[in-house]
Amino acid sequence: MKRVPIVNRANMSLKKRLWGNKHKPTTEIAIDLNHFEMAGSRLKFGLDPTHKGAVMQEIFEKLRNITNDKTLNPAQKARYLSLEAENMLPYPDLDSETAEALQQRVICDMYEGHAPYKPRYVLPDYSIVLKNGSEYLELSAPETLDEAINTLMIAYHHVPSVTGIPVFIGQLDDLLLPYCEGVSDDDLYRKIKLFWRYLDRVLPDAFMHANIGPTDNRVARTILRVDAELKQIAPNLTFRYDPEISTEQILAIATNNIVECSKPHIANHPIHAKLFDERGYGIVSCYNVLPVAGGASTLTRVNLKEVALRADNIEHFFAEVLPHYMELNFRLTEARVDYLFNKSNFFTSFLIDEGWMDRDRFTVMYGIYAMAEAVNILQEKDGRTGLYGFDDVANEIGYRMSKEMAKIVENRPLENVWRGRAMLHSQAGISIDEGVTPGVRIPYGTEPDPVSHVLALAPHHQYYSSGISEILTVDETIKNNPEAMLQLCKGALESGFREFTANVASNDLVRVTGYMVRLSDIAKFKECKGSRTNTTALASEAADVTGILDRKPRVVGNELSAGYGQ
Amino acid sequence: MNSLLATVNKILTYSVVDGPGNRLVIFLQGCNFNCSTCHNPYTVGVCDHCGDCIPACHVDALAMVDGRVVFDPTACDQCDACLHICPISASPMVQQVSVADILDIARKNRPFLSGITVSGGEATLQLKFVIALFKAVKDDPALNGLTCFVDTNGHLGAQSWERLLTVTDGVMLDIKAFDPATHHALTGQDNAKTLKAAKIVRDAGKLYELRFLAIPGKTDTEREVAKLTDFALSLGSDVRVRLNAFQHHGVRGDALEWPKMTETGVNKIAEHLRKAGISEVITPALYL
Known part of the structure; x- marks a missing residue:
């Protein structure tokens, strides 16, 4: 198979700096740039000596920009460095x-x-670690609600994804309900609230997604209550609605939450469920519907x-x-x-x-x-x-x-x-x-x-x-009439929508292409005051804002990023 | 029934401000009040085919045919020049709509709808049509889950109310002012019928909400607010009161010189009502 250069974005900007925008890099150089291989501490090149020095210099400069960036925290730097390293490798054969x-x-x-x-x-399938514990992680099977939540918190750190932060944290009501017997409503509320705070602060990615429903149950209700109260960006949340199983009340609570904080999404459970087997599906990241105990190897797309x-x-x-x-x-x-x-x-x-x-x-x-x-x-x-x-x-x-x-x-x-x-x-x-x-x-x-x-x-x-x-933008007059949100949701699902998602125009928490940002944070950035949550968006419209403010948000949508400096 | 036609200004399949839930709203043309504060004054008059609007139309969507102004919706670019030139606050863009037409729209949008609201203009001016429509909705197995609401100024006699209420689920009734002189100055009509209507509708258990437009210096006075409070309490402390704030959007003429009602002002009235024991007081979600 003929080797053809794949110019990744990192190298694109690198070459732009090297040759400027006026001079397009030659194909030959593009090939060379993709033949870097890391070998111990030495770089081996398929380059001729005159190019070698310049290219090396550019790479070092790029990596230094990352290591010395004042807007990134060390974990974010590590992630960008790893992306740069990976992208110095040749692309899989095409x-x-x-x-x-x-x-x-x-x-x-x-x-x-x-x-x-x-x-x-x-x-x-988190039910496995809850049922069996984990030999590798040296965990015994949890017996109480605290142990179950703790086990999940540990488990999340071992789940790989494109961003390094798990995109699916489980069908939480199914997972936690068995441990709720004898737990008072107040205790459940306080434990879920701590759990939610942990998720937002420790796994700050707007694509991390929790699922609840379709049954009307204590855990789902408590999660909805806490989510509306805290109005955090993470985790993202989907309620799976099935008119045959869900009660009208819990759907109304969920749609009232949308009026309150533009979360959760409402998934059309019967339509999704029939495509999957008994191990089921999860809604993850930005409305991706995938098999549980598996996932998606890759996402490619046609423009x-x-x-x-x-x-x-x-x-x-x-x-x-x-x-x-x-x-x-x-x-x-x-x-x-x-x-x-x-x-x-x-x-x-x-x-x-x-x-x-x-x-x-x-x-x-x-x-x-x-x-x-x-x-x-x-x-x-x-x-x-x-x-x-x-x-x-x-x-x-x-x-x-x-x-x-x-x-x-x-x-x-x-x-x-x-x-x-x-x-x-x-x-x-x-x-x-x-x-x-x-x-x-x-x-x-x-x-x-x-x-x-x-x-x-x-x-x-x-x-x-x-x-x-689709994101339906609804004006804020709906705040006086949340029943309308319920009706819109039912109408959309009955019309064949797989997923109902709405933004209320005046809410602080709003959705940019598919994940949440806090408008008040962006406003604070505009005033250059900074904020605890540092949350803003990486979507194209909001990227300008982050650019002006010259710092990276604490809670981000990592998936949206095409690499360092993009 | 099918020969009955209504003169309709506009039909919306999405509205969250005309009663509970998402509603199909039919704005009927023509009003018996002539409020200086009206936010859709082009619904007040009924076209007398004078033809003044025809030269104002820059896309030739209007023509005189056999002495009547005829409108071509496909040519219209919605510039609204005809509305602005109309000497009687009417619209040449109205449609004649049958009960069956509305039922069709309701069926097509059924999953999204909580109910149907007739508004205006003044909906009760086309009472026969409204009653026929509501009756047809109740008789249709696919539609009888929809609630039928009227948004009205209440200027309707007791007997007519009786007929209307038998097929109506809820009424949103606007009181423009309590002082008769103020009411007359604002609307050109007396308020006796309206106040009576509120009691009739409330007694029938169908008063969904009482609406009151707060206008600085005119209806936000201590005297007006006290009367509103007493009146609401006389209906029952659980009567739902919606306070609307006078804004300039859509308004024509002298009232544009009047100040807009502020959020602070509205909240003061709301507080007064709540302190007096009115349990449900709604204030605007939005100030333009």
């Missing part, structure tokens, strides 16, 4: 077409790194806007261009999965040996985004003006895209993937995305009223088995 598409970012690997040595998302730009017209798009780039994205996925499964030795972990997870239960997420832009481009190419989200013809093109992509994913076998097929995903964006709308969403700020919004997007939802989400 054919030239795939590599080119990746370089042009028609397809994208979410900057997961050049050597996938851990799955992107891991969803341990539909870029695909549409390469098509002559709608028919050309569907007949040739879309299937072509989708195939390239499959190859990118395969290369990454191959590395993880066959080279990284990840699956020798005690998590496998002790049964927390299963090698066979890792799916891959097949992401797509920028549908709004793609549809509008295709409309224009066919001489029509109707806009995505508003115009029936435009919306139909969108539905056709979703249907077509689901079919392609369904027909493409993959090795070392749960059930042999990828799972389609409406991807909600990362901080560097510019001029593109997450997933199949309607461009931010132009959305119609929440009911029209739901009705325009509901037909897409059936196709996105590993997750799709």
Whole structure:
């Protein structure tokens, strides 16, 4: 297979500094830069001597910038250093077409790194460690609620993920209910509150996600109470709603919480549950729906806007261009999965040996985004003006895209993937995305009223088995009428939404592409006062804010970051 | 029933401010009050086909056909120039809508709806239609879970109330002022019928909320607030009172010179009501 350079973002900015923006780096240099190998303390290069010094200098400068950065804490520095090191390795083998598409970012690997040595998302079956304890961690099986919570707190530190912080902390009511007998309501409340405080302060990532429901139970109610009271960014929270199982009261509590703090998400449990087996599913990170005791090895994504730009017209798009780039994205996925499964030795972990997870239960997420832009481009190419989200013809093109992509994913076998097929995903964006709308969403700020919004997007939802989400922005008059939120939620789920998520415009806690930020923190940053939580956003709109303020938030969405300096 | 048509200014399938939950709201055209503080004054008049609006339309969405102003919604770009030029606070963009039309909309949006609210204008001016609509909703197995509400100024006789209340689940009743002179000055009408209506509706157990618009220097006076308090208490301390704050949004004419009602001012009135024993006092979530 021909070796073709993959320019990662780190090297891109490195080269920009080296040659300036006016002089594009040559392909040759790009190849050289990707042949670094760490060997003990010495760097070995595939470079000629004249380049070697300059490149070395640039690398050292980059690493020094990280080690000496005044806005990062040591753990954040360690993480960025490790990313830089990983990305000095050559990329897993790709054919030239795939590599080119990746370089042009028609397809994208979410900057997961050049050597996938851990799955992107891991969803341990925490019931195993609660039931059996852990030999590796020298833990006996917990017997009390305190011991159970403590066991989970320990377990979280051993769960790998793309960010190093667990994206799934479990179906908490199922896990903790067995230990609640004889525990008073007040005790339960105080213990959950401490647990919640620990999660936010020690595992500060807005993508860390807890699940509760569908039953109405003491633990779920207490979690909802504490979550509304503390209004923390972490953990993210999903209530799984099943009209046959959940009570109307607990759904009302959950939707009242949304009015209060824009959390939790409400998942359409029956739709998700039927796709999975008895070990179930978890909603993790930013609305990703994945098998428990497994997860997702990788998330790659197709930029539909870029695909549409390469098509002559709608028919050309569907007949040739879309299937072509989708195939390239499959190859990118395969290369990454191959590395993880066959080279990284990840699956020798005690998590496998002790049964927390299963090698066979890792799916891959097949992401797509920028549908709004793609549809509008295709409309224009066919001489029509109707806009995505508003115009029936435009919306139909969108539905056709979703249907077509689901079919392609369904027909493409993959090795070392749960059930042999990828799972389609409406991807909600990362901080560097510019001029593109997450997933199949309607461009931010132009959305119609929440009911029209739901009705325009509901037909897409059936196709996105590993997750799709729309953020409905509701104005603050709803605070006097929380019943309306309940009704909207029921309407959305009944219309086929897999997930109901809403932001109340005036809330302090609000959602940027899919995770929470605190507006008051951003305001404090603006006044240069700093704040205890240091929480703000890495999404494109908020990145400006963090840039101006020149410091990194304590609680962040690590997944959104494409690397140091991005 | 199907031949009955209402003159409708607007239909919304999403509203969280017109009764409990999310509601389908039908704004009926025409009002028997002429409030200087009205935030949608273009719903007050009923088009007399004078044609003054036709030259104002820059996209030719309006035309005179057989002596009547005809509106083409597909050409309209919603600039609202016709509303601003209308000499009688009417709208040439109204639609004639049947009960069946509204039932269709309600069915399509059913999962999102807690109920239907008729508003206006003054909804009770098209009483026959409102009664027919509510009756049809109650008779429809797919829709009878929806509550039927009226948002009204209450200017309606006792017998009409009786007919309306048999098919209505809740009423939001606006009291513009207690002092008869103030009320007349603000609305052009007396308030006797309105005050009587509040008792009739309350006695029927269907007063969802009493609404009161606080206007600085006019209805936020000690005297008005005292009367509001007494009146609310006479209905029962559990009557829900919603205080609205006069704002400039949508308002035309002299009232734009009046100061806006502040949050502090509204909270003072709310505090007074609560101290007097009114258990549920709602204040605005938003001040524009």
